Amino acid sequence: MKENTQLNIDGIITNEQSVAIDIYEKEKPLSVHWELRTILYIGILLFTTGISILVYKNIDTIGHQVILTIIAALCIGCFYYGYKHRLPYSQEETKQPSPFFDYIVLLGCLLFGIFIGYLQVQYSLFGLHYGIAIFFPTIIFFFCGYIFDHKGILNLGITGLAAWAGLTVTPLDLLKKNDFSDTTIIYTSIILGLLILGFSKYCDNKNIKKHFGFSYNTFAANILFIATLAALFDQPFKWLSILFLTGICYYYIKYAIAQHSFLFLLLSVVYGYIGLSYCVFKILVSLNGDIAVTIVSFYIAASCGGVVAFFINYKKILQIK
């Protein structure tokens, strides 16, 4: 039975409407929106890849100055567009003037980063002061993020800040690039995380760009949890790490409930679970043999069941209807 017939029988729509819907369903044109957009995207991807390889192979005949000029020109163009079309600054979230605005401003900032990077690599603009080379664009990113009210650029800024603080950080390759056995990195990460967390809390209280809190806290939560886990795995004073981990978990679960945010609940539970499992295994290793194997498989089965139950009931925990 067709959906509109069902609605008609249940007395929600009239016969005329049902007939009109039948005609609409029969005659509606096929939408090739996503097909054409996909072709366009892939086309642009292939085209730019091909062009970049061509440029790379012929760099000797083109020359670095030409490329730098092109990048700079594009970058200035983007910023000019953003400056022209931006809405006045406000403490609240502003609505973007056009759907392209976001992308163009973001492109401008990315190009600016590439420009500085290119200058540094090719002509060593800042010499050996790599810190300044990173810090300078970071300030610009933060500035643009607030002026244009753009979360993507803000994230660039936060990443730059962390990079400047001695890390090359994005949530994904945080684990890959850094060797966490060094204590200074752990302490730096924890302090940086706490600072960002505090700053975001301060902004929330003062009502400054509250919607940026998500970006700040995502970053702070990831870096804090990973640094604490690293401390737990490698450093002495396990009890201190466990206490600290519990504290962060508590804070972010409360934050998640306040914000009705699933992500922070997920982060706290997953990282907390890793910490808990580590402790359980650490204790079990000191036991011996067969009984440990049985307990381990029981622990995994039970805790995975618990996690699944948690996922299914998370709406109740977050008090979302």
Add this chain to the structure above:
Amino acid sequence: MIAYNHTLIRNISIVKKSKQWFSKQLISTEQLSIVLKKYKTEFYSPNLFIKIGLFIFTLFAIFSAYGFYISMFIIGQYIAGYFAFSCFLFSVICVCALEFFIKNNNLYNAGVDECILYSALGFSFVGIGIMIKYDFNLFDNKTLFLSILTVPFFIASIVRYADKLVTLALGICFYFIFFLTLLKLGDVAKLIMPFALMIVSVLVYLASKKYKQLESFHYLNKCFIVIECIALVVFYLAGNYYVIRESSIAYFGLKLNKGEDIPLAFLFYILTAIVPLVYVYYGLKNKDKLLLWIGLILIVIAALTFKNYFSLGHPEIILTLSGFIMIVIAYVSIRILKTPKYGITFEEEPDEDNFLKSNAEAMMIAQNFGQNEQTSSDTKFGGGNFGGAGSGGNF
């Protein structure tokens, strides 16, 4: 037949369609709000990432439960019968758990139910494998036997749970059985294999199209789409030059010297190039998105096939050129199709996501209609409770 609540599945499609009609102004805001209120869709069906997470955790849970069982009861020596028995036992437990969760937690494509279903099938197949002493020899009679034994399990779970991935597995299994059976003909098989596969695919496709229309198979709609997908892809691959050439060399002992070509090469070149275009043409003509998408993907495969044998040796130029051509095609088509022509349009079809974008405000109104009603009925219920408590106090 189906384990999931049939009315709720039906309601999902009604609500979805109603939203589309609403955004086309075929029904009014009041009617939409009545629809949203009346047709409840209270399944637990989370977004993709949570689904993946749930799937992984459920998998861990099941396998560590199995490990727990093994470590408790049959640790030490390997006795095939015990292991086969434990597999079947867990398969049965999984099915029971699945039924229980679907009934009590309203799971619907939530990651958990799929994972339990696949585990149940997996346990059964491992159990059967142990029973017939399967030794992973792909062109053996035992493989054929095992594949045939799996078919009833697949069909039963499709009928009961309407799962897409199981349908895919059934499709692959079906073609595999067909392939292995045909191989038994010996030398003749080599000659007729591509054509036999193509004919079977056409039959499968037509049969699926026919049975999809039946009212009683309505809930299996997605499964039939998967079957059509497989049939279309196999039909193409059976005639693809690269597949035939490489598989003849690998499996049928064909030896090609330099400059030689496979028999009927010309025919297969044509099939490689033409079939995707035919798919795309009929996809557009019959307004069939599935045909269109598969056609588009197969065009890429056809292009790669030809590039593999007739390469010019300048990948960057080919990349740039093909990118440029694609941009031009897309740009021109978007320009032309801004206004609908030949029953095709660039305008987005109203669906769940972009519906929300353009109709967020109206949607809020519609939902508030419903919610007010609900809260008032809630308070009524609460009031009744209070009444009862009051009388208790009096006593």
